[in-house]
Amino acid sequence: xxxxxxxxxxxxxxxxxxxxxxxxxxxxxxxxxxxxxxxxxxxxxxxxxxxxxxxxxxxxxxxxxxxxxxxxxxxxxxxxxxxxxxxxxxxxxxxxxxxxxxxxxxxxxxxxxxxxxxxxxxxxxxxxxxxxxxxxxxxxxxxxxxxxxxxxxxxxxxxxxxxxxxxxxxxxxxxxxxxxxxxxxxxxxxxxxxxxxxxxxxxxxxxxxxxxxxxxxxxxxxxxxxxxxxxxxxxxxxxxxxxxxxxxxxxxxxxxxxxxxxxxxxxxxxxxxxxxxxxxxxxxxxxxxxxxxxxxxxxxxxxxxxxxxxxxxxxx
Amino acid sequence: xxxxxxxxxxxxxxxxxxxxxxxxxxxxxxxxxxxxxxxxxxxxxxxxxxxxxxxxxxxxxxxxxxxxxxxxxxxxxxxxxxxxxxxxxxxxxxxxxxxxxxxxxxxxxxxxxxxxxxxxxxxxxxxxxxxxxxxxxxxxxxxxxxxxxxxxxxxxxxxxxxxxxxxxxxxxxxxxxxxxxxxxxxxxxxxxxxxxxxxxxxxxxxxxxxxxxxxxxxxxxxxxxxxxxxxxxxxxxxxxxxxxxxxxxxxxxxxxxxxxxxxxxxxxxxxxxxxxxxxxxxxxxxxxxxxxxxxxxxxxxxxxxxxxxxxxxxxxxxxxxxxxxxxxxxxxxxxxxxxxxxxxxxxxxxxxxxxxxxxxxxxxxxxxxxxxxxxxxxxxxxxxxxxxxxxxxxxxxxxxxxxxxxxxxxxxxxxxxxxxxxxxxxxxxx
Numbered sequence: 115x116x117x118x119x120x121x122x123x124x125x126x127x128x129x130x131x132x133x134x135x136x137x138x139x140x141x142x143x144x145x146x147x148x149x150x151x152x153x154x155x156x157x158x159x160x161x162x163x164x165x166x167x168x169x170x171x172x173x174x175x176x177x178x179x180x181x182x183x184x185x186x187x188x189x190x191x192x193x194x195x196x197x198x199x200x201x202x203x204x205x206x207x208x209x210x211x212x213x214x215x216x217x218x219x220x221x222x223x224x225x226x227x228x229x230x231x232x233x234x235x236x237x238x239x240x241x242x243x244x245x246x247x248x249x250x251x252x253x254x255x256x257x258x259x260x261x262x263x264x265x266x267x268x269x270x271x272x273x274x275x276x277x278x279x280x281x282x283x284x285x286x287x288x289x290x291x292x293x294x295x296x297x298x299x300x301x302x303x304x305x306x307x308x309x310x311x312x313x314x315x316x317x318x319x320x321x322x323x324x325x326x327x328x329x330x331x332x333x334x335x336x337x338x339x340x341x342x343x344x345x346x347x348x349x350x351x352x353x354x355x356x357x358x359x360x361x362x363x364x365x366x367x368x369x370x371x372x373x374x375x376x377x378x379x380x381x382x383x384x385x386x387x388x389x390x391x392x393x394x395x396x397x398x399x400x401x402x403x404x405x406x407x408x409x410x411x412x413x414x415x416x417x418x419x420x421x422x423x424x425x426x427x428x429x430x
Numbered sequence: 431x432x433x434x435x436x437x438x439x440x441x442x443x444x445x446x447x448x449x450x451x452x453x454x455x456x457x458x459x460x461x462x463x464x465x466x467x468x469x470x471x472x473x474x475x476x477x478x479x480x481x482x483x484x485x486x487x488x489x490x491x492x493x494x495x496x497x498x499x500x501x502x503x504x505x506x507x508x509x510x511x512x513x514x515x516x517x518x519x520x521x522x523x524x525x526x527x528x529x530x531x532x533x534x535x536x537x538x539x540x541x542x543x544x545x546x547x548x549x550x551x552x553x554x555x556x557x558x559x560x561x562x563x564x565x566x567x568x569x570x571x572x573x574x575x576x577x578x579x580x581x582x583x584x585x586x587x588x589x590x591x592x593x594x595x596x597x598x599x600x601x602x603x604x605x606x607x608x609x610x611x612x613x614x615x616x617x618x619x620x621x622x623x624x625x626x627x628x629x630x631x632x633x634x635x636x637x638x639x640x641x642x643x644x645x646x647x648x649x650x651x652x653x654x655x656x657x658x659x660x661x662x663x664x665x666x667x668x669x670x671x672x673x674x675x676x677x678x679x680x681x682x683x684x685x686x687x688x689x690x691x692x693x694x695x696x697x698x699x700x701x702x703x704x705x706x707x708x709x710x711x712x713x714x715x716x717x718x719x720x721x722x723x724x725x726x727x728x729x730x731x732x733x734x735x736x737x738x739x740x741x742x743x744x745x746x747x748x749x750x751x752x753x754x755x756x757x758x759x760x761x762x763x764x765x766x767x768x769x770x771x772x773x774x775x776x777x778x779x780x781x782x783x784x785x786x787x788x789x790x791x792x793x794x795x796x797x798x799x800x801x802x803x804x805x806x807x808x809x810x811x812x813x814x815x816x817x818x819x820x821x822x823x824x825x826x827x828x829x830x831x832x833x834x835x836x837x838x839x840x841x842x843x844x845x846x847x848x849x850x851x852x853x854x855x856x857x858x859x860x
Contacts, residue, residue: 289808295770349777359790
């Protein structure tokens with residue numbers, strides 16, 4: 115398992131992307147993606163800012179960079195103490211210097227007053243358990259629309275059944291943020307495959323390593339870390355290798371690792387031709403499309419048919 | 431004596447040594463102390479002075495050393511034991527030292543070295559006046575146990591009558607002290623009327639190690655001078671100014687420490703997580719690198735195997751298992767793995783490789799030193815090899831106990847500990 119184009123089917127052209135060595139943290143496995151970089155896009159943390167929450171469910175983001183298009187990461191959300199936290203249902207393209215208002219944002223903290231302001235904020239990506247529902251609700255103006263799904267998620271994790279995502283993201287932050295260290299961002303990495311247990315969970319691709327590095331924490335800690343945290347396995351006793359010397363031990367470790375890498379490859383969903391792309395918006399040569407079918411859903415940004423951003427996941 | 435086992439016990443077992451009013455002595459680990467003390471009386475006693483040993487364990491060592499006959503020990507060993515005894519007598523909180531002395535009375539221990547120790551405490555304690563005022567009956571009991579009740583009271587009576595140097599007083603009491611005038615004054619005071627409700631200091635008069643005072647809020651630059659200087663270097667600070675300071679601070683940490691006549695292979699985690707991020711960026715790596723600098727000064731032959739991108743460019747994944755195998759290939763006396771505990775390539779590999787070593791015929795000791803941001807880090811998900819001996823460290827002050835703990839696991843380290851403690855006893859280090 116070294117090439118991405120053999121895994122994700124057409125019409126996405128993923129030739130040139132390579133897969134690295136899998137890393138694991140509990141039940142979460144991450145396979146780094148390296149490949150063609152497309153610099154020039156505004157990174158989400160240092161360039162894209164939450165300007166204000168106009169009213170519940172209506173959020174303004176601002177691309178403050180002097181040049182470069184900002185690709186709003188799919189399902190980005192903002193947390194701020196004492197304010198109503200919001201997440202977006204879809205990705206978007208914002209030109210340099212522009213402010214964009216999203217009227218279909220969802221509140222992720224029922225009953226909490228106050229509006230987010232552009233200060234003391236940190237962003238997350240919705241947990242993968244909520245992403246299919248959030249994508250399905252894009253375009254619908256109702257700030258409370260994600261509360262039932264959040265309530266179900268909390269109930270499933272043994273937390274009070276409320277529409278408070280903060281119960282997980284903030285109160286479990288200390289353990290969730292450890293995923294940022296339990297999995298290591300690799301030099302030059304601009305994407306990743308994620309698996310929960312032996313099940314493919316998502317594919318994340320960024321235009322360049324700088325953009326992906328700024329997404330790293332939000333993805334590993336919140337988008338995929340929440341499900342992994344909930345399924346954290348109890349480590350068993352260490353089983354020794356049957357080696358009678360150091361050289362033999364080294365060889366056994368190497369072959370064992372190779373076998374485990376192959377095992378990860380076997381977890382990939384089988385390629386299918388049923389994937390459909392529906393264009394949502396465009397900016398110059400950039401196309402933002404929603405992907406459905408083939409056991410995948412999510413959004414991609416393409417340029418001349420080549421993806422520069424992708425966030426695809428398995429509906430859960 | 432299994433030094434790593436005993437030292438770990440001394441540094442972690444916190445149950446107090448207690449003596450009830452009815453005279454019942456309680457120490458749940460008496461057998462461990464008895465076995466260790468009999469197998470190597472000097473090494474056992476010296477271990478009590480290693481930094482980080484619990485006060486209650488030091489009290490046990492004092493008790494065992496004073497309760498056990500020194501018959502058959504050579505003169506050098508007896509001199510060492512006497513030094514350790516004195517250090518413990520005045521290095522323990524007075525209440526704990528008195529528990530030991532009262533326990534000796536209960537055990538009817540009356541060796542010569544026991545007598546000398548009890549009298550030294552009663553007559554030469556720097557805070558004797560306040561201590562006698564606060565604990566007069568107990569100290570009288572100790573004094574009378576040391577000399578014998580009749581002799582003690584006879585000495586007291588003579589002193590009360592103005593005797594300052596009769597043959598009787600010299601042969602029975604003053605020969606045990608280097609300061610007869612003070613001893614006479616204190617014996618007189620011991621038998622004088624007391625004051626109800628008097629209190630004495632609770633801290634030791636001559637502490638065995640400095641009291642650690644840390645800032646309440648931990649930052650990357652208040653965890654010791656070496657690490658702080660490294661943080662500034664990593665941030666791109668002026669090397670011309672920082673490098674000489676780094677050498678100076680490292681020399682201060684290692685001053686007085688003996689060289690370890692052996693080889694250590696250091697597996698140093700330099701992955702991306704060691705660099706950290708946000709407010710804690712560089713904190714963990716800087717302390718791990720500080721340990722590397724200290725080891726480079728102290729160890730005769732240090733080999734460093736960097737796992738990840740290297741100290742200059744910490745990034746990438748953590749392959750501790752391969753690092754351990756590479757370290758063992760150098761044929762060291764000891765392997766020390768220094769990591770934040772996040773193993774991701776692949777988790778469990780280090781534990782499996784470590785568990786295989788005995789059957790692969792490898793007897794080289796391997797220890798795991800976990801670098802953390804503060805003393806309160808949750809390590810639940812950061813234990814890559816539960817079967818390995820392990821210690822955490824986060825501050826430069828931790829090195830004082832970390833180094834002996836590490837070296838205790840290898841043969842050359844045992845003599846290193848002895849030399850280091852003797853250096854401290856002789857005033858080489860505070």
